Amino acid sequence: MGKIALLYGGDSAERDISLKSGRAVYQAMQRLKLNVDLIDTQDSFVQQLAQAGYQKAFIALHGRGGEDGQIQGLLEYLKIPFTGSGVLGSALAMDKIRSKQIWLSCGLSTAGYCQIMAGDVTKCGQIIEQLGNQLFVKPAHEGSSIGMSRVHNQQQLVQAIELAGQYDSSILVERFIDGPEYTVAILDGVALPVIRMQAAGEFYDYQAKYESNTTQYHCPCGLSAEEEARVQALAVAAYQALDASGWGRVDVMRDADGQFYLLEANTVPGMTEKSLVPMAAAAAGISFDELVGKILQTAER
Numbered sequence: 001m002g003k004i005a006l007l008y009g010g011d012s013a014e015r016d017i018s019l020k021s022g023r024a025v026y027q028a029m030q031r032l033k034l035n036v037d038l039i040d041t042q043d044s045f046v047q048q049l050a051q052a053g054y055q056k057a058f059i060a061l062h063g064r065g066g067e068d069g070q071i072q073g074l075l076e077y078l079k080i081p082f083t084g085s086g087v088l089g090s091a092l093a094m095d096k097i098r099s100k101q102i103w104l105s106c107g108l109s110t111a112g113y114c115q116i117m118a119g120d121v122t123k124c125g126q127i128i129e130q131l132g133n134q135l136f137v138k139p140a141h142e143g144s145s146i147g148m149s150r151v152h153n154q155q156q157l158v159q160a161i162e163l164a165g166q167y168d169s170s171i172l173v174e175r176f177i178d179g180p181e182y183t184v185a186i187l188d189g190v191a192l193p194v195i196r197m198q199a200a201g202e203f204y205d206y207q208a209k210y211e212s213n214t215t216q217y218h219c220p221c222g223l224s225a226e227e228e229a230r231v232q233a234l235a236v237a238a239y240q241a242l243d244a245s246g247w248g249r250v251d252v253m254r255d256a257d258g259q260f261y262l263l264e265a266n267t268v269p270g271m272t273e274k275s276l277v278p279m280a281a282a283a284a285g286i287s288f289d290e291l292v293g294k295i296l297q298t299a300e301r
């Protein structure tokens with residue numbers, strides 16, 4: 001096989017996680033004896049990509065710039081096959097509000113919500129009337145729980161909108177789902193075993209994701225075989241509806257009414273040895289190195 005460009009780092013709010021994902025994938029590629037250049041897209045890299053004759057690119061970038069269609073468009077233009085979703089799927093999945101609009105139009109279940117613009121706290125009363133006062137507020141285009149908060153009343157809603165507005169001009173206010181949360185890893189159109197995440201704090205925040213050692217991960221996830229198959233089918237349908245492909249991860253919660261609700265899709269999920277997709281792959285008997293090889297194969301479309 002020819003030379004591989006492994007793209008990591010970048011300058012999104014999730015840079016630190018991408019550095020870890022990239023290093024873990026790089027080490028796997030070295031064990032697989034692949035010819036790979038590790039490229040931090042925070043430095044100037046376009047000329048190198050255009051001229052070094054890469055056969056494929058492995059995208060290990062999270063967040064804006066790397067997971068939202070920008071890098072995908074560049075690679076398409078340069079005719080370098082790349083891992084994971086194309087421009088459209090990447091852009092749609094990065095936008096939590098447009099993802100929900102598409103899911104709702106396809107009859108796929110996701111929690112009630114409204115969109116507001118940063119700084120617009122005048123509608124808080126109206127939002128609470130419409131959705132209730134148990135809410136969850138997120139920047140529309142962020143990952144890793146950055147800028148997100150749980151809300152119990154109007155005063156907290158104002159604060160949550162101010163926090164989310166530091167990261168994005170578009171803000172998603174969603175009905176709070178009171179129940180367990182799951183993630184479904186998808187590899188080449190097929191769902192891997194479902195994982196249930198259980199954070200010790202109020203929700204699965206940045207600290208619970210990357211720093212805490214009290215967060216619990218359950219795989220098998222505790223659902224019946226029939227329920228697990230239902231969540232897997234929901235996740236695969238949600239991923240396809242966004243035109244996302246190759247590999248990725250869909251996050252889902254289950255409300256007290258027993259129904260599953262789609263939260264969001266990740267087209268370049270974390271790839272550290274401790275990340276969720278490698279964990280689901282391991283449950284399916286796929287080692288980290290094998291997983292890296294299979295993701296690389298998704299660049300052959």
Ligand SMILES: Nc1ncnc2c1ncn2[C@@H]1O[C@H](COP(=O)(O)OP(=O)(O)OP(=O)(O)O)[C@@H](O)[C@H]1O
Binds near residue numbers: 111148175205
């Ligand atoms: N509507 C909701 N009700 C209750 N909790 C929620 C809701 N939306 C999100 N959460 C909590 O916030 C966390 C982060 O939300 P979400 O998965 O939408 O964002 P993210 O930061 O983009 O995730 P990732 O790091 O997986 O990219 C969830 O894992 C969950 O714990």
Ligand SMILES: [Mg+2]
Binds near residue numbers: 251
């Ligand atoms: Mg998530």
